[in-house]
Amino acid sequence: MFFRHDYSTPGPGIQKDAPEKTGVARFVEILQLECVTLFQLNLLFLLTCLPVITIPLALFALNQVIRRMVMDQPVLCLHHYKTGLLRHWRQAYAAFLLTALPALCAGWGAWFYLDRAAGNPLFFLPFMLCSTVFLAALLSSCHLYGLLGAGRGVRESFRLALLLGLGRPLRAVLAALCWYGSLFTAVMAFPLSGAYLLLIGFSVPCLLGNFFLRTVLKPYCPPVSE
Numbered sequence: 001m002f003f004r005h006d007y008s009t010p011g012p013g014i015q016k017d018a019p020e021k022t023g024v025a026r027f028v029e030i031l032q033l034e035c036v037t038l039f040q041l042n043l044l045f046l047l048t049c050l051p052v053i054t055i056p057l058a059l060f061a062l063n064q065v066i067r068r069m070v071m072d073q074p075v076l077c078l079h080h081y082k083t084g085l086l087r088h089w090r091q092a093y094a095a096f097l098l099t100a101l102p103a104l105c106a107g108w109g110a111w112f113y114l115d116r117a118a119g120n121p122l123f124f125l126p127f128m129l130c131s132t133v134f135l136a137a138l139l140s141s142c143h144l145y146g147l148l149g150a151g152r153g154v155r156e157s158f159r160l161a162l163l164l165g166l167g168r169p170l171r172a173v174l175a176a177l178c179w180y181g182s183l184f185t186a187v188m189a190f191p192l193s194g195a196y197l198l199l200i201g202f203s204v205p206c207l208l209g210n211f212f213l214r215t216v217l218k219p220y221c222p223p224v225s226e
Helices: 022-047 053-068 077-086 089-117 121-148 156-167 169-188 193-199 203-217
Strands: none
Touching: 022 053, 022 077, 022 156, 022 203, 053 077, 053 089, 053 203, 077 089, 077 156, 077 193, 089 121, 089 156, 121 169, 121 203, 156 169, 169 203
């Protein structure tokens, strides 16, 4: 299933005169067309995360390939994943540092101050600040990978990601729940969730998150180039 030549050659595809599907129908269509690629992509992601230091690169490459699916562009899994992995390493580490680091620090700060707020109500002020930074980091992270992957600069992408995440929070919340929520649930259910994580635990939640954001990012992100 993974290595047959038939899966890497263009098929009949979708008829050009067929009406464009939207919503759930479009998502199911992507799953049907890219089911094998999603398995391959999940395995590639796990393998490239093993050195740990390459996790930012793997996250960026995963989002790059998934975005091609959402934008209805041709996907050659290994080729496009390797391109995202090696060509955009600066953007990958920038995206990781601008999202994971603030979220971790603010999350720890929110827990720290909330634990002490019972004895001193003044600690609610830094708790609210840390909570706001944590939520802003989560909501903007969903947009940042798509904006950086489209070739925008780090500063411009970060500014737009904050504006879109806070200005249009509904889609960002849905995307964050798909990615972070499903990952947290799977980790809490491990080892029962081991097969899920191995097969589709990262690729499908990433697909869901990017699918919810596709209309928000479309005016700011041209199709991904080769």
